Amino acid sequence: MLLCLAATASLGWSLAYGQTPAGAQKGSPEVKAFGKTSAGVETQLYILKNKHGIEAAITNYGATLVWLKTPDREGKLADIVLGFDDVASYEKGSPYFGATIGRYGNRIGKAQFTLNGETYHLAANNGANTLHGGKKGFDKVIWKAVPLTSQSVEFAYTSKDGEEGYPGTLHVTVRYTLTETDELRLEYRAVLDPGKDTVVNLTNHSYFNLSGDPTTSIEDHQLTIYASSYNPTDAGQIPTGEIAPVKGTPFDFTKATVIGARIGQDDAQLKVGGGYDHNWILDRKSAAGLAKVAEVYDPKSGRVLDIESTEPAVQFYSGNNLKGTTTGKGGKVYPHRAALCLETQHYPDSPNEPKFPTTTLKAGHTYTSTTVWKFSARK
Numbered sequence: 001m002l003l004c005l006a007a008t009a010s011l012g013w014s015l016a017y018g019q020t021p022a023g024a025q026k027g028s029p030e031v032k033a034f035g036k037t038s039a040g041v042e043t044q045l046y047i048l049k050n051k052h053g054i055e056a057a058i059t060n061y062g063a064t065l066v067w068l069k070t071p072d073r074e075g076k077l078a079d080i081v082l083g084f085d086d087v088a089s090y091e092k093g094s095p096y097f098g099a100t101i102g103r104y105g106n107r108i109g110k111a112q113f114t115l116n117g118e119t120y121h122l123a124a125n126n127g128a129n130t131l132h133g134g135k136k137g138f139d140k141v142i143w144k145a146v147p148l149t150s151q152s153v154e155f156a157y158t159s160k161d162g163e164e165g166y167p168g169t170l171h172v173t174v175r176y177t178l179t180e181t182d183e184l185r186l187e188y189r190a191v192l193d194p195g196k197d198t199v200v201n202l203t204n205h206s207y208f209n210l211s212g213d214p215t216t217s218i219e220d221h222q223l224t225i226y227a228s229s230y231n232p233t234d235a236g237q238i239p240t241g242e243i244a245p246v247k248g249t250p251f252d253f254t255k256a257t258v259i260g261a262r263i264g265q266d267d268a269q270l271k272v273g274g275g276y277d278h279n280w281i282l283d284r285k286s287a288a289g290l291a292k293v294a295e296v297y298d299p300k301s302g303r304v305l306d307i308e309s310t311e312p313a314v315q316f317y318s319g320n321n322l323k324g325t326t327t328g329k330g331g332k333v334y335p336h337r338a339a340l341c342l343e344t345q346h347y348p349d350s351p352n353e354p355k356f357p358t359t360t361l362k363a364g365h366t367y368t369s370t371t372v373w374k375f376s377a378r379k
Contacts, residue, residue, distance in 0.1 A: 194364040201345055
């Protein structure tokens with residue numbers, strides 16, 4: 001069973017609320033106003049900084065990463081994620097830029113699943129399917145922010161029984177910690193009240209362009225995914241249940257490969273999503289602990305992003321639906337494939353596919369998951 005339960009797996013961090021993460025500095029993050037929601041609720045940005053100048057800014061709207069500034073090979077800082085300048089823009093319609101995704105990241109087929117003999121009907125917000133938690137997922141709610149140190153902030157949200165159709169009351173936290181070793185750690189915890197079992201699959205949906213120039217394509221980025229298999233999908237982008245080898249296909253990123261090299265090939269799976277938008281199954285040596293997920297390298301800037309996670313899989317999305325119609329931070333228009341996403345996760349549609357690792361969380365139990373992004377630059 002690969003769903004992480006606190007009772008059975010230690011992830012190297014204390015689950016006690018408010019405990020200072022090891023190696024973090026005391027104090028509180030810088031806090032800035034981020035505007036009012038349409039309901040008149042004030043939102044804030046919590047800005048984490050380390051000694052090398054790296055900055056991460058997270059808002060309590062959707063526990064969303066708004067900006068992430070890292071140095072290139074010359075030490076020049078630039079923002080490497082897509083987003084907006086105020087909360088109103090996120091409310092108007094964001095393709096999940098930087099958001100915490102839940103209760104279930106990715107797709108659930110036919111917007112329903114059966115658990116313990118009962119069928120639960122979800123909001124269909126992606127054709128006939130449900131995507132990223134439904135019409136009002138965790139990305140569209142206000143989270144309670146709890147600053148822990150100058151380099152760590154935790155966000156909390158309670159998802160009530162029946163919200164978006166999901167059973168059970170779930171108490172969720174996500175903790176962002178920026179370390180002095182140039183890592184941004186994302187640590188998730190979800191406690192399910194007694195009474196009903198549920199399904200959980202939490203992730204972050206940041207869009208990366210390591211060049212620091214979001215008006216350019218990421219097709220020249222080099223990508224390695226530590227996975228020798230993936231899930232083909234049907235026309236609705238729901239996994240067929242097959243676990244297919246990547247060898248000999250455009251989905252083979254076991255060695256560093258330019259993203260645009262094969263993205264336009266005459267391949268039925270690439271045509272489904274207009275590019276890459278699939279789940280890769282990681283070559284984990286064990287079910288527990290952090291494992292390598294992916295490496296992204298931008299030759300122009302020298303920036304490198306290394307990802308590790310306790311999750312069994314990752315969704316690589318090549319920004320296919322960015323069409324030059326979205327105006328983001330600083331008034332910049334985001335063109336086609338202006339960014340890529342690497343969403344650490346369990347497999348899509350797991351509640352309907354018994355062959356996949358379970359995403360069921362038992363009543364009264366706790367889910368935990370950790371993902372680490374490490375930043376560096378090559379000369």
